[in-house]
Amino acid sequence: MxxxxxxxxxxxxxxxxxxxxxxxxxxxxxxxxxxxxxxxxxxxxxxxxxxxxxxxxxxxxxxxxxxxxxxxxxxxxxxxxxxxxxxxxxxxxxxxxxxxxxxxxxxxxxxxxxxxxxxxxxxxxxxxxxxxxxxxVTNGVTAWQMLHRLTDAAPGDTVLVHGASGGVGSVLTRIAVHHGLRVIGTASPAKHDAVRDMGAEPLDYRTPDLPAAVRQFAPDGVSAVFDHIGGKGLDDSWKILAPGGTLVSFDSSVAGYRPGQWFRPHLPALRRSLTRALARLLGRTGGRRMRMYYVKPGKNFAADLATMYDLLGQGVLRxxxxxxxxxxxxxxxxxxxxxxxxxxxxxxxx
Ligand SMILES: NC(=O)c1ccc[n+]([C@@H]2O[C@H](COP(=O)([O-])OP(=O)(O)OC[C@H]3O[C@@H](n4cnc5c(N)ncnc54)[C@H](OP(=O)(O)O)[C@@H]3O)[C@@H](O)[C@H]2O)c1
Incomplete structure (x- = not known):
């Protein structure tokens, strides 16, 4: 009231x-x-x-x-x-x-x-x-909206979640598994057991040729990649996509920037996002697309959080x-x- x-x-x-x-x-x-x-x-x-x-x-x-x-x-x-x-x-x-x-x-x-x-x-x-x-709140809505509002990943598809052991990545992994997706989750080796416990297949994000390692799990590529690495890592994420797949870039946190360079990390993602949008318009991406995501409050925030709380109340999500x-x-x-x-x-x- x-x-x-x-x-x-x-x-x-x-x-x-x-x-x-x-x-x-x-x-x-x-x-x-x-x-x-x-x-x-x-x-x-x-x-x-x-x-x-x-x-x-x-x-x-x-x-x-x-x-x-x-x-x-x-x-x-x-x-x-x-x-x-x-x-x-x-x-x-x-x-x-x-x-x-x-x-x-x-x-x-x-x-x-x-x-x-x-x-x-x-x-x-x-x-x-x-x-x-x-x-x-932030992690759950971020995970939910990236998966369900930005990609078309359907049950049976494979997706790649970077940082699967982290705050966002662990929720994303759990809701993706709940959605019937096969999840490859990158993490440091010490956290691979935790990633396995969430129902995903762990992979070290420091693997030298990451696209090749992912293709051992998914030879045709994956339906979605969730990337908070940014920088040149976005090119690896793009290579891993199956035709029609979506790369979601939600930060540029791990690309080795120095304190104080507050906006610079985001420029490579913005540049790639614009270039790929143009290439997609020209029909040159095989239906692949790149989308940038930033969580914000508002109508969808409240509605999606309510969905997450239903899942928490039902014991589906922990x-x-x-x-x-x-x-x-x-x-x-x-x-x-x-x-x-x-x-x-x-x-x-x-
Ligand atoms: N766009 C948005 O709206 C939005 C919303 C929320 C969060 N975010 C961003 O999402 C990111 C994750 O946030 P969080 O709160 O979940 O952080 P977090 O709990 O600290 O998790 C960070 C994760 O990144 C992993 N990681 C570290 N180095 C990596 C690398 N080189 N390659 C791939 N993964 C690596 C870590 O794995 P190990 O611990 O195994 O090393 C850890 O799982 C942050 O950059 C945050 O700013 C964005």
Whole structure:
């Protein structure tokens, strides 16, 4: 039910805690926790008491000033969160005090109370575990939309998921297997057992001739490749596609860029995407196409997240939780991601 504008506010200041990213560099130097007052809800916004907030590679990129949309330092990181609305600002419809919600504000999640634009919210069923629910907000919607909104991969087809042990990759692998797809999942060798447990066939992403290795599994190529590597890696991903297949480029995170080159990593993907769109128009790609993806809030976000929550509630989907940590351990979680030790999603519990 909608809250009448401004009628459900409770202006009770409360001391909370927030994590702050203070600059570009190492997590141990630039991540700190501090006390805050509870915010009040501005127009079109709500205040959420945070139950769980996700740690994602986006925060690693923000720390290295490699994110395409970097906020100014210092700021409170936290791409996504789940929690309960404790205050509703004027002009908000569709959400009321006490509602349990999921949100993707892109930053601001790593604190006890967050002021969130209502446009970033979706409803969250009461019975779901907060950590599992937050692991599906950005990662789940990203995985779902890339697979089901950008490709035509049908049951029985084979797809290649890069980074299958990661936050996005592990959810993508599970929903692809659930969809009846055969999944080849790249990961470092130490994580191959984890990838196998998800129902995929593991492959080391450092294999020298990756297209040849993939063709041993799928001689005719694969129906879709999900690529967060970027750079020249996109050419290998393109070579692996079967006629009519789709290459989804969803980041350029592993191509060896230096901290501070925030937009540069994305240029090779943009260039290739334009060139291939033109070649496709001219009928020169055998029906193959390349699509770039960036998750955003809105109607499809809320609808697709609801689908993910149905699957979670039915027990079809179990996101991998790398660890549940207090806010004070945010730097440790980032370090685990930076050093490639995480399997699945680290979650902060304020
Ligand atoms: N476009 C969007 O809307 C969107 C949304 C969400 C996330 N993303 C992006 O998606 C990427 C993954 O995010 P995440 O949160 O899942 O990160 P994550 O949990 O840290 O996972 C990263 C994964 O990348 C793998 N990896 C490392 N080096 C690699 C290489 N050279 N080739 C292939 N894979 C490699 C890692 O495997 P090992 O651990 O086995 O080394 C790990 O599985 C990030 O770049 C993030 O920014 C984009």
């Amino acid at each position: 909608s809250a009448p504008a401004g009628t459900e506010t409770t202006h009770r200041a409360r001391t909370g805690r927030a994590v702050r990213m203070t600059g570009s560099g190492e997590p141990e130097q630039h991540i700190e926790t501090h006390a805050t007052d509870r915010p009040t809800a501005g127009r079109g916004k709500v205040v959420v008491e945070v139950e769980a907030a996700g740690v994602s590679y986006a925060e690693v990129q923000m720390l290295q000033h490699l994110h395409p949309f970097p906020p100014r330092f210092p700021f409170v990181p936290g791409y996504d969160l789940v929690g309960r609305i404790v205050e509703v600002g004027a002009g908000v419809t569709g959400f009321a005090n006490g509602d349990r919600v999921a949100a993707m504000p892109r930053y601001g999640g790593w604190q006890t109370h967050a002021e969130i634009p209502a446009a970033c919210l979706a409803h969250l069923p009461e019975d779901l575990d907060a950590a599992e629910a937050v692991a599906l 996101p991998e939780i790398a660890g549940r940590l207090p806010l004070d351990d945010a730097a440790r979680a980032l370090r685990e991601l930076l050093d490639g030790r995480a399997v699945g999603k680290y979650v902060l519990i304020p």
